[in-house]
Amino acid sequence: MTMNVTFNPTSSIKTIHEQYASISTLTTFQLQSHQSEYTFPWIAVAYIVVMIIAIPGNFLILWITLANKSMRLPIHLLVCNLAVAGLLIALIRIPIRTNQLIYPSHQYPFSMSVCRMAQIIPASCVTSISITLTAICVERYFNIIYPTNLKLRMTANKVYLLIFICWVVSTLFWIPYTTFMHIFNINNHTKACLPNWPTQPKLDIIIRNQTTNAIIHHIPFSKLIVWLLFIIFVFLIPAIVMVTLYAIIIKRLWRTPPGHRTMSMSASRSSMSGRRENNLHSENHGLKLKRRVIKICVACVILFLLTNFPYYFLLVLLDFHLIQFTDRRSVTVIADILILLNYTCIAYNAIIYGYFNKNYRRNAPKWLNLRAK
Template sequence: MTDGKSNVTGDPLLTQNVKGQWDNPYILPWWQQLVFILAFVVMFIVAVVGNFVVIWIVLAHKRMRTVTNYFLVNLAIADGLISLFNTLFNTVYLLYGNWPFGRNYCKFSMFISPCTISASVFTFVAIALDRYMAIIHPLKPRWPARVVIGIIGAIWFTSIGISLPNLMFAETHSYRYDSGRIRTICVLNWPDGVYKTMDFVYNVVLLVLNYFLPMIILAIAYVIVGVHLWHSRSIGEKTPRQIESVKSKRKVVKMLIIVVVIFGICWLPMHVYFVLTNFCENIGIYPHIQQIYLVIFWMAMSNSMYNPIIYCWMNTRFRKGFKYVFRCCPFVTWGPKDSLLHIGGTTVRQSWGGTECKLERNGSTMHTLDESLDETTCYNYSHSRYPREGRYNGMAENSM
C-alpha cells in the first residue's frame, strides 16, 4: 500500500524517506494477522492438494482421459500454479505492507496471477464449447487429441501474452521511516507512471477479457445447452439408456455451471476494486481498506480450492478417486467397489482395443469417447496489491 499516488515517482529502486512517520502503518494487530493467516493457510492446503489430486485422477486412469477432463486438468494446473507461486507470497505482502521477496519475484508474482487467471477463464470457455458440441451436435466428430492439445497450448500462449506487461513493468519501490525501518512495495511502473492512464486501460482490458466477455459466452452456451437438455423432446419413445444418458448430461452441466458461477462470484469484487482505484485515487488510505482488500484477495484466491470440492461432491468417479487418495484418513471409507474401474455395480474389463460400449441417441449409435463424466457410459480407450499496488498481487459428462 502506498501513502498516496505522488509518492511513487522516479527511480523505482530508490529508497524514499517518509518524513513525519515513525514506522510502517500497515502492520495489523496480532489477532487479525492470526485470523487471516489461518484462513489463507487452510485455503492454500485445500487448493494445492485438491488440484493435484484432480490431475492424478485423470492422468493415472485411462478411462478418465477425455476431452473435458483434459481441460479440467488444465484448469487444475492453473489453479495449482497461482496457489503455489502467488497466494502465500502476497498474503505476507498484504498482512505487513512489505514485499520482502525481491524485485525479480515481484515481476514473476505480478505475471503469474493474470496468466493463470486468463488460462482458467479460457479453459472454462473451451469446456463450454465442448459441451455445446457434444450435446447440441452429438453426431459431429469430437475434437481429437491433437486439437485438444492445440487448444490448451493456444490458451497458455494467449494468457502469457496478456500478462507480459506485468513482467515488463513490475518494479519494487522502498520507503524509509523515521525509525529506520524500510518498507518495500511491488507496483506496476508504467511508462506514463504509476496508476495513470495505461494502468487504467490495462485493468479495463483484463476486466473485459478475463471476466465480462467470457461470462457472456459461457452464459449463452449453457443457456442453449440447458434448454436442450431440460425442454427438448425426442421423437418416439425413449429407451432406459437414453433417459439415463440425459440425466447424466444434466448432472455434468449442473456441475460445470456451478463451477463457473462460483468463479464469477469470487473474482467480481477483485475486478471491481481495481477499476475503482482509478476513480478513487486515495482508496489506499481509506480506514480499514487493508482488511477489506485482504477479504477481497482471499475471495479471489479461494476460487482455486472450490473446484476439487465440487468435483468430489457432484461426481461419483472423482469422489472415488479422492476416497482412494485419502483412504487412510479415519473418516474415509474405501473398498474395492470404490475403484475407478468399478461402474454401477460391475467392473469394466479393459483390453488393448478398449471397451466396446456405445451410446444410443435418437436411434443412432456413437462412441462415447470423451464422456468420462458420464456415469452411465463406457469408453473407447483407443481414441484416446496491496490496495493500489498491483493487480492480483497483493467435463465431459457425468463421469469426469
C-alpha cells in the same frame, strides 16, 4: 533496481498525488495497502484454508486423470488444466501473500525476478482458468447441441493444442505488465514490490481541483488499458459466452422430462421389442448423466461470476479513486478480501469438478473412501 519513495500516512490525497505525479504513478491505494502497519491474521488464515483445500484437491485431480487412461477424455483434460493453474497459485502466490499479511512492515525479502514472477504466474493462471472454463463450456455445447457433427467434437489432441495455446496467450498477455514491477523503498525502511506505471502526458487522465488547479487524481493511460483488457478478455467475454451457451444447453436438456417418451409409449409396451425398450432406458440414463455434468459446470460458472464480479468492479473503483475511504485499514481489508475471493476458484473448482464428479470419485484411490456407489 530499487526505487525510493517517501510516504507520509498523514498527508492529504492532494499532497500525495502532487508529490508523485511527476516521478512515479504509484497510487495512494497501492501505497496504503503495502505500507499499512496493521496485521490481518484472519485474512491470512483464510488464505491458508484455501491453500489447504486447493493443493490436495487439485493434486488428486491430476493424479486420478493421469493414472487412468479411461479418464483422459477432453473434458477431464481441461479440468486438469484448471488443476495445474490452481496448484501454481496455491504453491507460489498464496504463501507470498500470506507472509505479507502476517508481516506487513517487513522488508520485501525477494529479488526483482521473484517480484515479477510472483505477479505473472497468478495473473497467467487466472487468465488460463477463465479460458479453460470457457473451453469446457464450448466442449459441452458442441457435444450436446451437435452430437453427430464429428468436426466440432473435441479430441484429446485438440485439447493438448488448446492448453498449449492457452498458456502461451495467458503468459504473453501479462509480460508487459510485469515489466512495470519494481521494488520500492518506502520511507527508507520498508521495501515493497509494486507497479510503476509509465506516464503518457497526452493520454493520461489528470483530474484537478477547480479552485487551486492542483492534481487530485492521476490515472495513467497504461493502467487504464491493462485494466480494460483484463476485464474484457478475462471476465466479460468468458462470462457472456458461458452464460449464453449454458442457457442454450439447459433449454435443450430440460425441454423434455426424463422418461417422457417411455411414459407416452407405455400403452404399446407389450408389443415393444426388448431392444427398443432398452434403447429408451439408455437414452433416459444418458440424459440424466448429461444433466448432472451440466449442473456441475453451471455451478462453477455461477461461482465464477459471484467471486469475480466483486473483484473486478470494486477493485477498479478503489484503484481509480472512484470510491474513497478515509480509513486506510478499510481500504486494505477490502482489497485483500476481494483478492482472496478471486483466488477461491482454485479451491471450489477442485471440490466441484473433483468430489461432485462421479467419474473422479469412482477412480479415486481406495484409501480415500470417496468411490461413488
